Amino acid sequence: MSSILLLTSSPRAESLSTTIAADLAAKIQAQQPGSVVVRRDLAANPLPHIDDLFTAAIRKPVDARTAEENAAAKISDELVNELLAADTIVIGTGLINFNIYSSLKTWIDNVARAGLTFKYTESGPVGLATGKKVYVVLASGGVYSQGPAAGLNHAVPYLKTVFGFLGITDVETIYVEGLAFGPEAAEKAIGAAKARAEELALAA
């Protein structure tokens, strides 16, 4: 049974990244009979920021941890298992000050775990979360997929770097962009993103 992990990160009720990412996940599910969608709304249910206890815990073998350290690593362990069980990951985020929503960054900090999702080898780090595809739905006021502001888009290069580090190199981006350029431009951008999502879902 294939599993689709849907991660949404916008706190906004009218979020475009959430709407289009959720729609994409539903469409992929329809294409893959028997598949399940596991949803994490990272804005409504924020994850704990990594702290002193957590960083100590993840550097130790499980049986060398204190009870408190094990408790601190518990949610991260759950998130890692969810990621490793997923075949497809659909992410919704806005471009926020040129990067992703901080709720999504916290999810990344919880799942990038040495020995679980990547490992260090003599020839460098190796990703362990292989064989998965990631779809990123990125909503933004400006236009960053191309043109003069493209170099200011730190969200997509960052997500590609971090997923590549975890062993996932198949990353597809759906831009919902130019939303700040008036209602007509926004409507056009939303229509184009929905059409792209439809196209990608049919190919999933």
Ligand SMILES: Cc1cc2nc3c(=O)[nH]c(=O)nc-3n(C[C@H](O)[C@H](O)[C@H](O)COP(=O)(O)O)c2cc1C
């Ligand atoms: C605090 C904040 C920072 C933002 N920073 C940027 C930015 O750097 N570049 C941009 O094009 N849009 C920026 N925006 C606009 C958002 O990307 C846009 O509203 C997008 O639709 C947010 O995604 P969402 O609809 O899924 O919440 C920002 C919006 C907010 C509220």
